[in-house]
Every structure is written in C-alpha cells, then in structure tokens.
Ligand code: ATP
C-alpha cells in the first residue's frame with residue numbers, strides 16, 4: 001500500500017508519501033523555526049498562518065518528488081492530536097479536502113504514537129511489543145508499545161519537557177546572539193556549546209531521586225539554571241544583553257544533568273520491566289525518538305545504560321526524530337495494514353482534532 005501523510009501539529013509543515021515496503025517515495029518539510037526563534041517562541045495564530053501559506057506547496061512538492069498522483073494512493077493520514085489546535089486544524093482540513101477530492105479514505109494519527117512507531121520504518125526487524133522513550137519539545141514519556149494502537153504508559157513528565165527546558169535555557173543564555181548558534185534551535189545550540197565546556201563544572205542537582213516511579217521532572221533543573229545565570233550575571237556585573245563567561249561550562253552541565261535524569265528514569269523502567277516481565281526476553285529493545293533524541297550526548301549515555309541492561313537501543317536518524325510528514329505516513333501504513341481507524345470520505349465529520357490526548361493507558365489504570 002501507498003500513503004500520503006500530513007503533519008502540522010506544531011511549527012513544521014510536513015508531507016510525505018511512503019509505501020508498505022518502507023520506501024520514502026517523496027517528502028517535503030517546511031520549518032517555521034527561524035520565524036519563531038525571532039519571536040522568542042511560537043505564537044499560535046502566526047504558526048497557523050504559515051501552515052496555511054505553505055501547506056499546498058509542501059504537499060505538491062512531496063507528490064511531485066514521489067511521481068505519484070492522488071489516484072495512486074490507498075489512503076491519506078493526518079495528525080489530529082495532540083498539538084496546537086490552530087495548527088492541527090490546518091492540516092486536518094487540508095487532508096479532508098484531499099480525501100473528498102480523491103475519494104480516498106482518511107486515517108487520523110496521534111503525533112506521539114507516530115514518533116514511537118517511526119522506528120519500525122527504520123528497522124524492519126523491530127517487533128512489538130517494545131519500550132519507547134519519547135523526548136521532545138512538548139513531551140517526555142516512557143511507554144510500552146503493545147500494538148499499533150495500544151500503548152501502556154509507564155511514566156511521563158510531571159511538569160516541563162526536556163526540549164522546552166533546553167529551549168528556555170538557550171534563550172536565557174542568549175545563545176542565538178552568538179553567530180555560531182544563530183540558526184540552531186535551543187537543543188542544537190546547547191549540544192554544540194556543550195562540546196566546548198566541562199559537564200562537571202557546575203552542579204545543577206539531581207531530580208526525583210526519591211521517587212520509585214518512572215516519571216520525569218524538569219522544573220527543578222529549570223530553576224537551578226535560572227539562578228546559576230543570575231548568580232553569574234551579578235558576579236561579573238553584566239548588563240542584560242551580555243553573555244556570561246561560563247556559558248560553555250553551563251551548557252555542558254545542563255546537558256549532563258538532563259542526560260543523568262533521563263538515564264536514571266530509564267533504568268527504573270527497565271527494573272520495573274524485569275520485575276513484572278512486561279516485555280518478553282526476546283523483545284528487550286528501547287526505542288528513543290522525539291526531537292531531543294537527536295542529541296548525541298544523550299544517545300551515547302542511553303547506549304551505555306542499554307548495554308548494561310542487555311537492551312538493544314534503536315534511535316532513528318535525527319531527521320526522523322524531529323517532526324516530519326514521513327512518520328505520519330508510516331503510522332498511516334501501520335494502521336491501514338491492520339484496518340485500524342480508516343474513515344471513508346463520506347465519514348469525515350467523525351474526525352476532529354484534540355489538543356490534548358494521553359498516549360495510551362496508564363500502568364496504574366490497567
Ligand atoms: P512534541 O513532539 O512534543 O509535540 P515538538 O514537536 O516541538 O514537540 P520535536 O520536533 O519532536 O518536538 O522536537 C523539538 C525539540 O527538540 C526542541 O525543543 C529542540 O530544542 C529539541 N532538539 C532538537 N535538536 C536537539 C539536539 N540536538 N539536542 C537536544 N535537543 C534538541
């Protein structure tokens with residue numbers, strides 16, 4: 001089968017055509033990152049207008065590259081949850097129009113499920129169930145993917161997401177005023193800056209060490225970063241727009257603290273799995289995805305944890321970890337093959353967006 005996927009849940013307009021043999025036939029991604037960086041954050045109506053401006057071109061480019069017409073498709077997949085409502089609406093309405101025009105069915109997609117399942121596009125040997133860790137701008141969670149549409153949530157962030165913490169830290173450190181980081185998102189800027197610093201230079205603390213669950217927390221770290229910057233600004237008597245001299249050490253220490261927290265929580269999840277036998281011995285695989293998973297320092301340390309715990313680590317290439325249309329098309333293929341959530345062009349009224357939607361059942365609700 002052959003599917004077209006559309007992604008507009010946040011600030012990227014993406015489209016791709018993927019087939020069930022795992023070929024990416026065509027893809028196009030228009031990022032709004034630079035515009036939002038200039039605003040210092042995403043302004044939803046601005047994101048909506050840019051999606052509206054770009055979506056027609058994005059879809060046309062993907063179809064052209066794939067050399068397929070709407071007629072050749074088996075279905076259309078589109079992200080409908082979770083995300084910014086104004087952004088989601090643009091993609092969903094566009095996909096509905098395509099469905100009406102082509103008489104092809106529409107498959108609604110959960111953005112986080114798509115992030116998790118991307119690994120099966122990359123690795124055709126990856127069998128369900130597996131453990132997944134999603135680290136992104138809006139989420140941080142550990143789950144077991146039992147079936148294409150059945151997820152068991154082991155833990156999630158009780159406050160912020162790691163990408164959000166990195167983006168905020170980068171803004172506080174004014175990294176985008178440094179030429180070398182001007183075109184980077186917060187996470188990329190901190191990863192690059194960290195290469196020039198000492199990860200043990202500044203102790204930002206450890207978090208949730210007394211909790212035996214698999215949840216995450218980043219608000220303590222956020223506060224520790226803020227007070228470090230204030231302290232340094234006072235010490236060196238800096239004016240508002242001057243960059244602190246410890247910037248590289250602080251970036252390295254931030255990356256280190258986040259990595260340590262993530263690794264500890266993953267270790268907890270694995271201990272839990274060992275105790276409860278939630279995964280068969282043949283399926284000891286950890287998939288890591290979401291934008292923050294493109295961070296090489298985090299990858300390296302997760303790999304050490306996995307080696308220690310006899311888990312196989314699978315991380316899709318950075319391009320597939322951040323938001324894209326490919327993962328939506330692939331999730332569409334997975335659903336199409338299993339006859340899940342396929343809506344005829346006559347039933348489009350049954351599909352709507354949802355800004356919030358948890359990923360699967362919580363372990364305690366089982
Ligand atoms: P969600 O998927 O939760 O809706 P999102 O769509 O904003 O959130 P992604 O596109 O998956 O998230 O990821 C974007 C986030 O990833 C940003 O916060 C960005 O700072 C972070 N990020 C990107 N590259 C890196 C990197 N190399 N290291 C760390 N973080 C990174």
Ligand code: FE
Nearest residue numbers: 136290322323
């Ligand atoms: Fe995402």
